[in-house]
Amino acid sequence: MVDIGQMAFEAAEAGVAEVVRLLQAPEDLERLPQLVTDAQGRARANQAALSAALGAQVDAARYGLELLDRSHRHIARLRSAIEEIGALCAEAGAFVEDSGPVRALSLAHLNVSAVLAELSDIVDLPARAAAVEQLVGDDTSLVAAYEGLTVLEGTAANVKEAWKRNAAKRRGIGELFSYLDRVEEAMEAFEARLWAHARNYRELARSNPRLLVDVARVVEIQERLDEHCRRTKAGYVKPRHYRERLMVELAAAIRERAAPVIELCKRHGVPNVKLKFDQHGNKVVSEARDYLGALTDVVRVDPVSGRQLPAPTDEELASLAMREEEAFEEDTWLGAALGGLAVLEADLPEAYDYAAPCFPPHLNAFDALFQMYHVQIATAVDALGQASSALTAKGQLAVIDWVVAYQGTLRGLGVQEELVRLPVAPLSDDTRPGLALLIEAYTGRMEATLNAWAANILAQDVAGAPQQMSDGTLRTPGAVDFFRLLNEHVAVVEEVSRGEVLYAAACRALKVMCDFTASQSTLLARGGLPLEMLAALLNNNVDAYGQSLEFTEHVQSLLEEGYAGRLDVEDTCRSFLELAKALAAAVCSEVMRDAGLAEQFGRLYAGQDWASGATTATVVATLKDYFGDVSTFVEPGFAKRIAEMALDEVVRRYTAALASTAPPASEAALRRMTADVEELSAFFGSLMPAARASKGAARLCDLRELLAAKSPAEVVAAYGRLLDAVPSLTPQQLERIAAGSIPITPQQ
Numbered sequence: 001m002v003d004i005g006q007m008a009f010e011a012a013e014a015g016v017a018e019v020v021r022l023l024q025a026p027e028d029l030e031r032l033p034q035l036v037t038d039a040q041g042r043a044r045a046n047q048a049a050l051s052a053a054l055g056a057q058v059d060a061a062r063y064g065l066e067l068l069d070r071s072h073r074h075i076a077r078l079r080s081a082i083e084e085i086g087a088l089c090a091e092a093g094a095f096v097e098d099s100g101p102v103r104a105l106s107l108a109h110l111n112v113s114a115v116l117a118e119l120s121d122i123v124d125l126p127a128r129a130a131a132v133e134q135l136v137g138d139d140t141s142l143v144a145a146y147e148g149l150t151v152l153e154g155t156a157a158n159v160k161e162a163w164k165r166n167a168a169k170r171r172g173i174g175e176l177f178s179y180l181d182r183v184e185e186a187m188e189a190f191e192a193r194l195w196a197h198a199r200n201y202r203e204l205a206r207s208n209p210r211l212l213v214d215v216a217r218v219v220e221i222q223e224r225l226d227e228h229c230r231r232t233k234a235g236y237v238k239p240r241h242y243r244e245r246l247m248v249e250l251a252a253a254i255r256e257r258a259a260p261v262i263e264l265c266k267r268h269g270v271p272n273v274k275l276k277f278d279q280h281g282n283k284v285v286s287e288a289r290d291y292l293g294a295l296t297d298v299v300r301v302d303p304v305s306g307r308q309l310p311a312p313t314d315e316e317l318a319s320l321a322m323r324e325e326e327a328f329e330e331d332t333w334l335g336a337a338l339g340g341l342a343v344l345e346a347d348l349p350e351a352y353d354y355a356a357p358c359f360p361p362h363l364n365a366f367d368a369l370f371q372m373y374h375v376q377i378a379t380a381v382d383a384l385g386q387a388s389s390a391l392t393a394k395g396q397l398a399v400i401d402w403v404v405a406y407q408g409t410l411r412g413l414g415v416q417e418e419l420v421r422l423p424v425a426p427l428s429d430d431t432r433p434g435l436a437l438l439i440e441a442y443t444g445r446m447e448a449t450l451n452a453w454a455a456n457i458l459a460q461d462v463a464g465a466p467q468q469m470s471d472g473t474l475r476t477p478g479a480v481d482f483f484r485l486l487n488e489h490v491a492v493v494e495e496v497s498r499g500e501v502l503y504a505a506a507c508r509a510l511k512v513m514c515d516f517t518a519s520q521s522t523l524l525a526r527g528g529l530p531l532e533m534l535a536a537l538l539n540n541n542v543d544a545y546g547q548s549l550e551f552t553e554h555v556q557s558l559l560e561e562g563y564a565g566r567l568d569v570e571d572t573c574r575s576f577l578e579l580a581k582a583l584a585a586a587v588c589s590e591v592m593r594d595a596g597l598a599e600q601f602g603r604l605y606a607g608q609d610w611a612s613g614a615t616t617a618t619v620v621a622t623l624k625d626y627f628g629d630v631s632t633f634v635e636p637g638f639a640k641r642i643a644e645m646a647l648d649e650v651v652r653r654y655t656a657a658l659a660s661t662a663p664p665a666s667e668a669a670l671r672r673m674t675a676d677v678e679e680l681s682a683f684f685g686s687l688m689p690a691a692r693a694s695k696g697a698a699r700l701c702d703l704r705e706l707l708a709a710k711s712p713a714e715v716v717a718a719y720g721r722l723l724d725a726v727p728s729l730t731p732q733q734l735e736r737i738a739a740g741s742i743p744i745t746p747q748q
Contacts, residue, residue, distance in 0.1 A: 142214040199253040205354035212358040258376035261340035265383035271326035279321045378422040385434020388441035396442040404497040439504045447508040454516045466536035472632040479540040483547045503563040506555045510572045517575040531590045535633035538583035545576040588645035591626045604657035616676045643687035647696040673704040
């Protein structure tokens with residue numbers, strides 16, 4: 001143990017030593033007050049630290065005593081529990097022989113608890129039913145009524161299941177079961193009311209959207225209950241499939257709304273107006289009678305000419321007898337049908353703005369409503385399409401115009417492009433949509449009309465005389481009239497659509513162009529057209545080629561993406577150019593068919609006229625006379641082409657003449673042939689490029705070289721060059737030509 005006195009003595013000595021150390025010098029006495037103050041401060045600090053340490057030790061000692069006391073109590077409790085466990089084990093050992101009765105008692109307790117719970121539910125049924133009955137008739141409490149009925153129905157199902165488990169004890173509970181059946185009847189009545197609200201969604205969306213939201217909430221809650229029953233495999237609870245039922249009811253409402261319109265669309269040709277006629281068959285437009293019913297005035301129209309007849313005299317009025325007849329008027333019928341379709345179309349923006357927001361997003365309400373309407377509208381359009389061939393062009397275009405506008409409405413509502421097209425409806429016997437039938441009927445009628453006009457235009461062109469333009473060329477008004485009509489018909493379609501309809505019309509227009517060129521080709525093959533008409537038709541087709549390019553370029557610029565590249569533009573436009581080439585060949589043939597030319601070609605290489613140069617001079621003079629007209633009548637580019645054709649024909653005629661009448665290879669004959677080449681080259685050189693004229697002249701030079709050949713090799717070389725211009729030159733003809741200068745065998 002520490003000696004406190006000894007510690008105090010040592011502390012006093014240490015204090016004296018410290019004072020001596022601090023006051024060693026006399027001047028240290030001046031610092032004595034300061035040293036006293038410092039010593040007192042350190043003493044107080046040491047005292048405080050000592051007090052704190054002492055307090056901590058006291059607290060630690062107190063906490064240790066408390067822990068010790070608590071440990072004693074727990075040990076005592078543990079000993080008591082061990083003794084109790086031992087006693088219970090001894091008691092349980094005594095119950096081993098009685099385990100069966102104990103188990104039965106436990107099961108009985110469980111059954112009694114379940115029965116009490118079921119009885120509690122049964123006792124509460126009247127109160128719950130009364131509360132729900134008050135809610136069922138109130139539309140503002142639709143969700144609460146549904147939740148109450150669902151709870152009642154679940155309770156009733158549990159009660160029935162409980163009684164079924166105790167089938168032997170079901171005596172006297174008939175009234176209870178009839179009461180439980182009333183719960184099912186109440187649920188059926190609620191569902192009938194619920195689906196009536198669903199079918200009335202259009203009016204509710206505008207007038208009472210909250211009620212429509214409640215309908216959607218009921219469907220959503222039941223959907224979750226069905227999912228819960230599927231997960232828990234509660235087989236005795238039948239799923240209600242409210243979501244599918246909701247879609248069925250909405251579709252039924254839309255079918256009911258569209259049914260009158262569809263029925264009206266099927267009534268084409270059914271009399272829908274009453275018309276009045278007099279005894280002479282004149283249509284009565286209007287009539288006036290006095291207060292006694294006597295006829296005072298009448299306006300009549302001749303049924304054949306459509307002209308209004310003069311006002312009748314008093315005697316005629318007195319003798320007029322009226323009769324009424326039922327008739328079908330397309331404008332009245334079609335106006336009513338399209339008006340009904342417009343009402344259905346107007347429902348879609350309302351569904352988008354008012355009905356769709358009342359349903360949860362995962363139901364995709366607008367998509368479902370749109371597709372239901374889309375099918376009904378497609379069915380109505382199919383009904384109109386079945387009568388497409390009987391409709392007038394005006395009626396066909398009116399229906400097509402409405403469908404295109406309807407598709408524009410769908411695009412404005414954000415419908416995907418692949419869903420905008422009308423689906424195939426049951427009314428399409430050949431599985432073709434009504435819109436396709438309408439487009440085909442309209443464009444087919446357009447094609448027939450244009451072909452008829454084109455035939456009339458061509459007939460009038462051929463029957464009349466060509467007109468000479470200010471530049472001297474000849475033309476007929478046919479090409480201008482043809483493309484004017486073509487543009488007018490296509491312009492009507494442009495105002496309606498720039499997609500499928502315009503594409504179909506453009507395809508028909510291209511076919512009409514091909515038919516027009518085919519008709520001209522048939523006319524050309526028939527022959528008998530004078531030179532002036534051939535020149536006029538040639539110029540017309542050159543102009544038509546340019547106009548066809550402008551027409552197709554304009555149409556392609558209007559067509560929507562995906563349609564422009566599908567038109568067969570190049571071949572159609574080129575058909576006019578190919579026909580112009582054929583007409584150029586016909587002009588050349590008409591020139592070369594001249595009897596005077598044929599006579600002069602027959603005199604070549606024989607007689608004094610040829611030797612003197614008169615024959616070739618006459619040929620050149622005749623051709624010059626013809627080409628004076630051709631150069632004036634025909635477009636410059638094709639006038640050169642005709643001159644080239646004429647040069648080739650002249651080479652062929654000179655070759656044929658030389659093959660039939662080959663002169664001796666004398667100097668005079670060779671000089672004459674050289675002079676012929678020069679005269680013909682000079683003439684044709686004025687009509688075409690010099691290079692092309694030189695090529696033709698070279699073939700004529702080959703004739704001279706063939707006649708003047710000194711060896712078989714020279715003959716073969718000249719013959720090879722001539723074959724390019726005159727493929728019909730045979731080895732037998734070559735043998736006759738060369739016989740005048742050098743003998744050559746067929747083998748050579």
